[in-house]
Amino acid sequence: MSRPKQCRIVSTPPPADGFRPYGGPYKGPRGGRRRRRRASILQYDEYEAVRLLDYEGKQQAEAAAVMGVSRPTLTRIYDGARKAIAESLVEGRRLEISGGNVNFEGKFKNIITHNIMKQKIAIPTSEGKLSAHFGKAPEITFITIEEGKVTGQEVLKAPEHEHGAMPRFMAKNGATDILCGCLGAGAMDLVKRLGMNLHAGAPALPVDEVVKQYLEETIEYEQDSNCDHSGCGEHHRHRHGNC
Numbered sequence: 599m600s601r602p603k604q605c606r607i608v609s610t611p612p613p614a615d616g617f618r619p620y621g622g623p624y625k626g627p628r629g630g631r632r633r634r635r636r637a638s639i640l641q642y643d644e645y646e647a648v649r650l651l652d653y654e655g656k657q658q659a660e661a662a663a664v665m666g667v668s669r670p671t672l673t674r675i676y677d678g679a680r681k682a683i684a685e686s687l688v689e690g691r692r693l694e695i696s697g698g699n700v701n702f703e704g705k706f707k708n709i710i711t712h713n714i715m716k717q718k719i720a721i722p723t724s725e726g727k728l729s730a731h732f733g734k735a736p737e738i739t740f741i742t743i744e745e746g747k748v749t750g751q752e753v754l755k756a757p758e759h760e761h762g763a764m765p766r767f768m769a770k771n772g773a774t775d776i777l778c779g780c781l782g783a784g785a786m787d788l789v790k791r792l793g794m795n796l797h798a799g800a801p802a803l804p805v806d807e808v809v810k811q812y813l814e815e816t817i818e819y820e821q822d823s824n825c826d827h828s829g830c831g832e833h834h835r836h837r838h839g840n841c
Contacts, residue, residue: 606643606675607666608700616640616694617686637692639790642700644679647672668815697793717743719812720773720794722756722764723805730802732781733764739805740771746813751805765789777812780820 616637643665650661662672686693719742721728722735729735735756742750754771757763765785768776769792776789777797789796799820800808811817 606646606700607664607703608642608646609664609703610646610649611642611702612645612695615696616692618692619686619690637694638682638685638689639697639787640679640682640693640695641697641790641795642695643675644682645695646700647676648679648683651676671815674819697790716745717774718772719743719775719777719809720768720771721777721805721808722779723753727804728777728779728800728802728808730779732778732785733759735764738764738768738771740773741805741809743813748809748813762788765792765794768792769794777808 646665647661650656650664651658656664658669658672662669665672665675667675682693685691718740721739721741722732723729723737723739724735738754738756740750740752740754741748757767761784765776765788773794775795775797777800779798779800779802781798786796786798797812797817797819800812800817801820803811808817
């Protein structure tokens, strides 16, 4: 039997809803006057990982215990936090703190709570397996999970391949989480802005097996899940957000 998915506990909410660059005009990383960019999203659990590891100086095992997650899960959360902060610093983006599946603890419990006891996971699929490329999957399998157990499954035809279509379709159908292979940077940002949790870099396994590994937190995720279209059959050179 699969064990219930660990809650991500946040002991203290952030002191602000976000941060923004100031001063200028000055140049961006590639030269020229910096243009206004969309915000980078730092989720609440990512903020908590940074607070515990970098601000309080806790060891990973201790921080993972405080958040109620495994060490591999903490590592993935922390990696996501570093990426969001790095994008904000290097590209001059606003940094917004929001979203994520968390439970606040103590006197902050009633401020905001995203309950993860019930999840709806969207998986881009092809012939019953997780599809390696996010936006090119012909189907999406929606898996409903309650208290760590699968309680429902639905397969829908994927929307036509165009910018932003896949994440929006998933959100419209009630997805709380996305489990997928590679996807573009724009899609990653859009998933966060739509309030869904992203689990990218998952292997192209049969749906039942990849869901089982997800629940047991034994999935071996690829470290680089950012698709650059080198194998996607695209004829244009630039990246777009729905690989």
